[in-house]
Each structure stands twice: as structure tokens, then as C-alpha cells.
Amino acid sequence: MSLDDLYQEIILDHYRSPKNRAPSLEGEDVHVHHSNPLCGDEMDLRLRVADNAVDGLVFDGEGCSISQASASAMTVAVIGRTLDDALDLAEDFRRMMHGEESKRPDDLLDGVAFEGVAKFPVRVKCALLGWMAAKDAIETYLTGERDHEVTHDE
Amino acid sequence: MSLDDLYQEIILDHYRSPKNRAPSLEGEDVHVHHSNPLCGDEMDLRLRVADNAVDGLVFDGEGCSISQASASAMTVAVIGRTLDDALDLAEDFRRMMHGEESKRPDDLLDGVAFEGVAKFPVRVKCALLGWMAAKDAIETYLTGERDHEVTHDE
Amino acid sequence: MSFDVQTRKKDFPTLSREVHGRRLVYLDSAATSQTPLPVLDAMDGYYRTCRSNVHRGVYQLAEEATDLYEGARRKLAALVGAPEHGVVFTKNATEACNLVAYSWVRRNLGPDDVVLTTHMEHHANIVPLLHAREDLGFEIRWIPVREDGQLDLEEAARLLDDGRVRFVAVGHVSNVLGTINDVAGIAAMAREANPDCIVHVDGTQAVPQMPVDVPALGVDFYALTGHKMCGPTGIGALVARPELLEQMPPFLTGGEMILDVTTEGATWAPIPGRFEAGTPMIAEAAGLGAAVDYLTEIGLDEVRAHEQQLVAAFLEGLERIEGVSVHGPRDPALRGGAISFKLDGVHPHDIGAMLDSYGVCVRVGHHCTKPLMRHLGVNATARASVYLYNDLDDLPPLLEGLEAAASFFAR
Amino acid sequence: MSFDVQTRKKDFPTLSREVHGRRLVYLDSAATSQTPLPVLDAMDGYYRTCRSNVHRGVYQLAEEATDLYEGARRKLAALVGAPEHGVVFTKNATEACNLVAYSWVRRNLGPDDVVLTTHMEHHANIVPLLHAREDLGFEIRWIPVREDGQLDLEEAARLLDDGRVRFVAVGHVSNVLGTINDVAGIAAMAREANPDCIVHVDGTQAVPQMPVDVPALGVDFYALTGHKMCGPTGIGALVARPELLEQMPPFLTGGEMILDVTTEGATWAPIPGRFEAGTPMIAEAAGLGAAVDYLTEIGLDEVRAHEQQLVAAFLEGLERIEGVSVHGPRDPALRGGAISFKLDGVHPHDIGAMLDSYGVCVRVGHHCTKPLMRHLGVNATARASVYLYNDLDDLPPLLEGLEAAASFFAR
Numbered sequence A, B: 001m002s003l004d005d006l007y008q009e010i011i012l013d014h015y016r017s018p019k020n021r022a023p024s025l026e027g028e029d030v031h032v033h034h035s036n037p038l039c040g041d042e043m044d045l046r047l048r049v050a051d052n053a054v055d056g057l058v059f060d061g062e063g064c065s066i067s068q069a070s071a072s073a074m075t076v077a078v079i080g081r082t083l084d085d086a087l088d089l090a091e092d093f094r095r096m097m098h099g100e101e102s103k104r105p106d107d108l109l110d111g112v113a114f115e116g117v118a119k120f121p122v123r124v125k126c127a128l129l130g131w132m133a134a135k136d137a138i139e140t141y142l143t144g145e146r147d148h149e150v151t152h153d154e
Numbered sequence C, D: 001m002s003f004d005v006q007t008r009k010k011d012f013p014t015l016s017r018e019v020h021g022r023r024l025v026y027l028d029s030a031a032t033s034q035t036p037l038p039v040l041d042a043m044d045g046y047y048r049t050c051r052s053n054v055h056r057g058v059y060q061l062a063e064e065a066t067d068l069y070e071g072a073r074r075k076l077a078a079l080v081g082a083p084e085h086g087v088v089f090t091k092n093a094t095e096a097c098n099l100v101a102y103s104w105v106r107r108n109l110g111p112d113d114v115v116l117t118t119h120m121e122h123h124a125n126i127v128p129l130l131h132a133r134e135d136l137g138f139e140i141r142w143i144p145v146r147e148d149g150q151l152d153l154e155e156a157a158r159l160l161d162d163g164r165v166r167f168v169a170v171g172h173v174s175n176v177l178g179t180i181n182d183v184a185g186i187a188a189m190a191r192e193a194n195p196d197c198i199v200h201v202d203g204t205q206a207v208p209q210m211p212v213d214v215p216a217l218g219v220d221f222y223a224l225t226g227h228k229m230c231g232p233t234g235i236g237a238l239v240a241r242p243e244l245l246e247q248m249p250p251f252l253t254g255g256e257m258i259l260d261v262t263t264e265g266a267t268w269a270p271i272p273g274r275f276e277a278g279t280p281m282i283a284e285a286a287g288l289g290a291a292v293d294y295l296t297e298i299g300l301d302e303v304r305a306h307e308q309q310l311v312a313a314f315l316e317g318l319e320r321i322e323g324v325s326v327h328g329p330r331d332p333a334l335r336g337g338a339i340s341f342k343l344d345g346v347h348p349h350d351i352g353a354m355l356d357s358y359g360v361c362v363r364v365g366h367h368c369t370k371p372l373m374r375h376l377g378v379n380a381t382a383r384a385s386v387y388l389y390n391d392l393d394d395l396p397p398l399l400e401g402l403e404a405a406a407s408f409f410a411r
């Protein structure tokens, strides 16, 4: 396992120029706050829903290159998808982080670049932070809540 | 360390034909009950005092050859001594069991045969059971009590 | 013999030594087993090639150490048929029993509740309950032991009858009598009397010597220890139903088991990490993982078959000696490898010392089962226990030593 | 350098390995130290020559094992100037802190009492208190950390002023800032404010790297861990004033720590056995004893002097790198071997990964000190920590890796 497996160029691009990184979202329906107990990293994710689909999604927070880049790539992959489809994609990414092959590599877009992270167990949680926050935001929306705070291990 | 260091002939004699082993003592002043947590052995010791000296002393109970023989040899060495002197002798025996040289080998009588037991740490408690019960009986007498029960490690 | 003991014996270095000029005959595996070379190598491998701390390191070494540690959890879980996150590493079986006492018993029971246990338990399985009772005041009921060394299950049924028993603590295999208890049956009885009853099994003596499938037993908690199953000292485990574990507050607290800590309070990590505070027993886990491999390779059914043959021979041999009587079941099928006995007129201490002079290691004392000793009407017993590296050659020195003790100490 | 590090280095096998094609540079001794060969040999010696259980065996093997175990207690006691029966073996420092929390704090404090601790504690020293507070409701006061990484003792005096503080928990050396706290001074202040105040020190980071005399510090409890002081994993200790220990009920209960057990209850063994339930960490104690010998042979004042030289060089080197700033005291005389730092614009995780590719092991994260992280205004830090086997050759790879991280991750 070399450093290049971890820090692919696409990842560094997302890290250096994140997409959809913002402290607020107009017309926000749900806000979730997630943190990674391992490194203390924190992430705010805001979701706006229209027609049962992800209409707007922004993230903000502090974290390592992997967590920031992964959240950025996630927003690009998820915006525009129906809520169910987005949940399915998040699950696909989670499985990929546990060493399984992605079933939807084309839909993950730049997310596939994170496949190599699975070889670095301590960094898996970094890559998952944004995706798990998105999953939580959608589930929170579906239960009718507006806010959710989670410190999690997955 | 061989078995002969432990089981000297004098010890076996006391074990096979114990002195002052009895379930009761006429005119008993104090009764103490001691037990050894290691092996569960129990000992009853009864003391009669006259003129501030050990006038009568009997033991009873269950235990290994070392504890029975040591209690027997102890009674022979202690009966007739003043209380203070008996306490001093018990302390001498205790030191011997911790590897120091006895200062009163002549007064310990057959008790000196137990010197080798010091080399068998788990058996030291067996050899001490009777002596520590005697010490306790005397101290109990001096505080004016009549009965004392002790489970002890020494 | 069912597998090649002579070859296996070579894996256990201490067995090739002499004491008092005699070949060492180790008959004290119920106290602690010998440790085979692959286990020592696994620990050495950790220290020599990837010595580092687990869990939080982003560097290569720490990942290797973490793999060893979590790999051991996976292996142990597989051995007892349990899910990985239902395996909590502890320092020994005693800590596992205390974890149950602190995180479940003390958090769930009150003065109106009843706990059921038995007269043949090891102190590890009952003292935490006696200690908790001092603070909580619940009632403890005791399943008696019959003449034949078996639990009196009819009496157990009566003790369960009023439906008030909320916690059962029972040993799987007795370290004194050798009795194998029907813990699945007892668990079923307890649940029938009270569906909410929680069952804790002390499996310390079972896991080393027979196949155990914890979920199949239908119990909630199952404690075990590494040093009796060819593993190192310093590690044990509590196997638990994950759903139950998830509801429990932690017991030992500190690093590695929190989600967050502020001056206001702490929140707890998911299981099993929640119950593993501080730097864990890393080398020991690596060793225990190798021990599980070692046992699995031989096969625990083979170990069990081997022991049954030995036990049959030992029981026969012992009973041929005048004055010897054996405690516990006579039928090897009903028992494990520990055989307690008495020798008329000779104190166990003296038996032990004489046997030592013959190179034979047996345990003498109350074996941390004082209530059972009272029940048997003795202060102590002598106990010979066999394991996978013993064979029939180990019997004659035992018998010889006992004959010598009988004639030497006879009054 | 004050002693021959090159020779010493050969005693630590992991140090001679390579990672990612680079020489391994181990800078994570504050997490866990490397283990020298004499320690591995001591454990191996136990397993290979006298593998047996301690305390209750009447046979030769068990006596040898007991001597190893109790010999280790004697050595450790001598190292910290404490009486033998004031040394309780635990599985790690975390268990030692929990022992204090369960057997003293939870038995003595109530809702009107006050506990004093600091913002720089390791979770091991505060989470057991936060957990106990949930049940008991006492107040916790926090000594703040000044800008220069030192405890604010003026504020401490104010916090003690009303005489209500009954328990103080303070670390001897910070695992993040490196700060050496004046625990003797704090203990004296606390006792002046309230003569009944009990002082518990977390000495985990102190014992490995400087001479410590616990009675001279005037504290009641002192926790330490084996794996950070050249010892094995799986063992630690609580050093305690025997008179205090004697008054305390046990915490973990089970075998080996009782005087008697009946169905009515149990009575407790004398100290220190009362606090050591179950089969202890026998091999680990043998290893820890050898570690104490190893440290004593070098001399802890030599270790300290060596570290101070290294720390001075490391601080200088780090501060030459643009964007790096070091947390904690600048003066090597005021600190131990742990150096936390940040690198502007680069997350500690990324620093750690980059350094790993240079063969350099550092720890990144919150180091089990979340309240301190909040105080420092960071989520995590990177931490390099030196020990007796490090030398000046270990600095250039660190600096090189940091330069690389700075240019690679700069946004």
C-alpha cells in the first residue's frame, strides 16, 4: 500500500477545490451534524428536497483531505437523485469501503476514486463521513425531523 | 529442596503422635479459632492462664502434617512460659519462618525442626497456624476478651 | 489415542523439563494449561515486527497490530459460534464475570429480584454476585449438588417456580468435580419460568476441552479465559448476545471506549469497544488467536475424545488405590478432565508435596470453590487434571506418588 | 548523548525493520514503547520453563512462577519507592484509575463533595469520574491550562479555597503537551485546603521517562502502565498508600482475593491480593519485572537527560518548518518526550499518512484528551514522541516528511 493508492489525483482535486462546500443552503429542509470519534472531525450537511429527490446538498466542516474530498465527490454524485436512489448509492459506497466491488461505479462518478481507501482501515471512516451524513439527512427527512446530530463509528 | 527438608523425622513424630491435642481444656480462659484461607485448614486453640503464664494450652482441628506437627511442638515449647515470653517466642518462630535465624533455638525445642519449612513458601502458613493462634489467644486474654475468630494470611 | 500426543507434546516446552530429578508430569491444566510454541511465536512476532498500539494509528505498524488484535476476535468468535461484535476481550474470566455483574446485574436488579446459582460454582462466578447483593439486597438461591456430582435439576425447577428469578449464573464444567452441566437445559427452564431471565454461563473450563457453540446454548453471557485453552496469561473474554450488550452501560471507562468526552460527560462507543477501556492486551490477543488456531487444527472433538479415554483410565487407576475416593461423576461421558479425590488420613497438602517429589504437579486446596468444599464436607481436595498433551504414561507416576503418600503419612 | 543509544537500539527488534522501503523511525512511544529483548526473554522463560499458575501450587513449578510474579512486584515497588504491599497489578493504567474510582470515589463521595481535575487529563483519568458522577452527583472542578501549556495553579488555589475538594485527579506528565505537572505541589495545596483530601496521580507518562518516588510526592494513589515503560502489553499497576488500600473494599471480585466464601457472603483477603481477582498476568509481570531491571540498569535520570537533549533538538527542528507550531512548553526542562504540533492547512491525518510513507510513525488524533483538544481549539494534533532508543538521526526523516506534507496538501 503506497501513498498514491490513497491520494489519487481526483481526490486531491476535490480536496483542493471542493464542490458544494458551504455553511448554509437556501430553503434547507434538513441539517445534520456528524462527527468521527477517531479524529474528532466534524461535518455539517444540509439537504433540500424537491419531488422526493435531492434538490440541494451542501457540506461544511473540518476534516482531513479524504473526508473533505469524499464529501465533495458525494454531493456531485447525489444531487438530482431520488431519495431512495441516493440511499442505495450511499449503501453501495459503504460496501465499497468494506472491500466489496461497487455495483454502481458509473453512478458514483468521482466516488470510485476512493476505492483504494478500503485498504487503509483507519481512513475508511474519513471517506464515509460525508456519505453517512447524507444517508442520515435523507432518513431524517423521511421521518419528518429537521435536525440530527450523530457521533458515529461507521 | 527435597521432601526430606520438609518432613523431618521430628515433624513426622509430632504429626503421628501429637502432644496437647484435645477438643476442650478444663478451666479454659480463652478460645480462639483460626483458619488458613489457602487450604481451608482450621484450628481451635484453648488457653488457660495462671500467674500471668501459660498454664494450659490445647489445640484441635484439621490440617496437614506440617500444621498439626507445628501446633503440637508449639504447645510443648510454650506451656509454662510467661505470657510475654510466649509472645516473644512466637515472634521468634515467625521470623524463622521468614528465613531469619532463630534467636532462641533452645527455647523453641522441637520447633527448630521447622526451619526448613521456610524454603517452601506455601507451607509457611501451615507451620505458622498454631503459633499465630497462640499469639492471638494470649493477646485476646490480655485485652480481656474470651473468644476470637480469625481467618488470616500470616 | 485419537491424535498423535507424542508429536503434540513437543510443542509444549515446559513439559520436557525435569523436577527433582524426575520427568515433569503436568496434571494441573484445570488451573492453567501449558502454552504451545505457535502461541509463543505469535506473541513474539507482534513484539518483534509490529510493536505498536492498536486502533488509532494511521501508520503501517499500527495497522498490522490492529489486524492481529481484531483477527483474534474473529477467530475466537468463530470458535464459539458467536458474532464478532459479541466478543469483548477482558484480562481473564474473572473480569468477564465482573463485567456482567457491574454492567448488567448492578444496573438491572433490585431488592425484590432473585438470582439463581449453584453450589459448585467457582468464586469468579459467585463472589461478584455476593458483592453486588451487599449493595442491592437481591435474593440468591442455590441449586444443590447431588451425591453423584450432578446438579439437582428437580430442585432447580422448584427454585425457578415462582417466576422471580431474573438472573442465572451457572458453570458449564466444574473445575473440581469435572461435571458437565446441561446449561442449555437450565437456560430453557429459566426462560420458561421467566421469559425475561438472563443467563450467564462460566465457560472457563468448557471451552478448552470441548466444542462449544454459545448461541446454540441459548444463553446470554458466556465467560472464558485464555490461559486455560493453550493461550497466554492476561487475556479472557466475555461472549454476549450483541443486542443485550448494546443496552448495557460500560464498566471500565477511559480511553478507546468513548464517542465523545466533554466536561459535562461522556458518550459511549458502540460494542464491543465500549467494554474495552484503555490499551488492550495486544500481544495476548495475538497469542490467543494462535491458540484458537492450534485447538481448531487438532479439533475440539478430538481433544474431548482423547480426554475421555484418559479420564476413564485415571478414574480406574485412582480407585485401585486403597483409601482413594474420587469426587464427582464416575462416567467419563459426563465429565471433563479434572479429577478431585481424597486419600484417607492424608491431607491434600501432604499429597501435593509428595507428588511434587515424584515430578507430578497436581493442585491441592479449595480450588476457589469454598461453598462446594463445605458441601463435600472437606476443607480441600487434591485434583489431577488432564489435557491434550497428557497420555497414559502420566498415570503411573501419579499412582506411585499416591501409594508413597499413603504409606508415609498413614497414622 | 548520555548513554550508548546505538547499542540499546539493537535490543528493540521492531526498530530494525523497514516500512515502505524506508528505515522505520518510531516516534510513538507515548502511545506504547518498544519492548527490549530481555523483557521478551523473561516472558519466554516463564512459558518455557515454569508455565503454571501462581499462589496456590504446592509444587516446584508453581513456586517458581510465584517467585517471578511476586519478584516483579518487589522490583516495581522499588522503582517507585513504594512498599510492596502498596503495589496492585492491573491490566493497564486505565484499570488502575477505575480501581480508584470504584473502590474509593464511589465508596466515599456524595452529592455535596467536590472533585478537582484538569483540562489536560487523559480520558483514563477523567471518564471514570464523569461516569461515577452520573451515579453520585458530586461536583467536578477543572484546573485550566495556560497558554504556555502549564496548569494554572493560581486558579487551582481558588478552586480549592472553599475546602470542599475531597478528591484530586491529576496527571504527572501530559501525553499531549508533554508538560510535567508539579503534582507534589498540587497535593500539598489540596491537603492544606482540606486535610482529608485524597490525591490520585496518573503517572502513566512519567514512570517511563523520569525517576519517580511516589511516597516523596505525598500522593495517595499513583497509576502506571507496563507497555509504555519497555514492558509488555496487558499489565499496569496502581501504587497506593497501604493504609488507605486497607480500608477499601474490593472492586473486581472472584478467586484469589477472598478469605472465605459462604452462601452468606465473602470476606476479603489482605492487600494487595484483595484487588487482584482471578489468575493474574503472570508472564506479563515477569516481563514488567525485566523492564524495570532494564530501565534501572540504564538509569532513569540518564533516560531523562537523553530525552531532554532530543526534545530540544526536535523542538528546534520543528519550529524551523514553515507553518508548524508546537503545543506545550518550549523549555525541555519543563516537559517530557511527547511533542504535539500542528501544520497550517494540513490535517493531522494527512500528516500521519505522509509521514508513514517516510517510515516515520507518529500518532494523530485527539490522543484520548478531548477536553484538552477543545481547549486548544483543534479536533486533533499530530504528536511525535521520543524515548531512550531514539536519536538525532530520527529527526531528519520527520522534518523531510513534514515538508513533503506541507507542499503536497497545501491548498
Ligand SMILES: Cc1ncc(COP(=O)(O)O)c(C=O)c1O
Binding pocket: C255, C277, C278, C279, C280, D030, D031, D092, D093, D094, D095, D122, D124, D125, D171, D173, D174, D175, D202, D204, D205, D225, D226, D227, D236, D368
Ligand atoms: C497520560 C495517560 N494516562 C493514561 C493512559 C492509559 O494507559 P493504558 O492505555 O495503558 O490504560 C495513557 C495512555 O494511553 C496516557 O498517556
Ligand SMILES: Cc1ncc(COP(=O)(O)O)c(C=O)c1O
Binding pocket: C030, C031, C092, C093, C094, C095, C122, C124, C125, C171, C173, C174, C175, C202, C204, C205, C225, C226, C227, C236, C368, D255, D277, D278, D279, D280
Ligand atoms: C470454573 C472456573 N471459573 C472461573 C475461573 C477464573 O478464571 P480466571 O482465573 O482466568 O479469571 C476458573 C479458573 O481459575 C475456573 O476454573
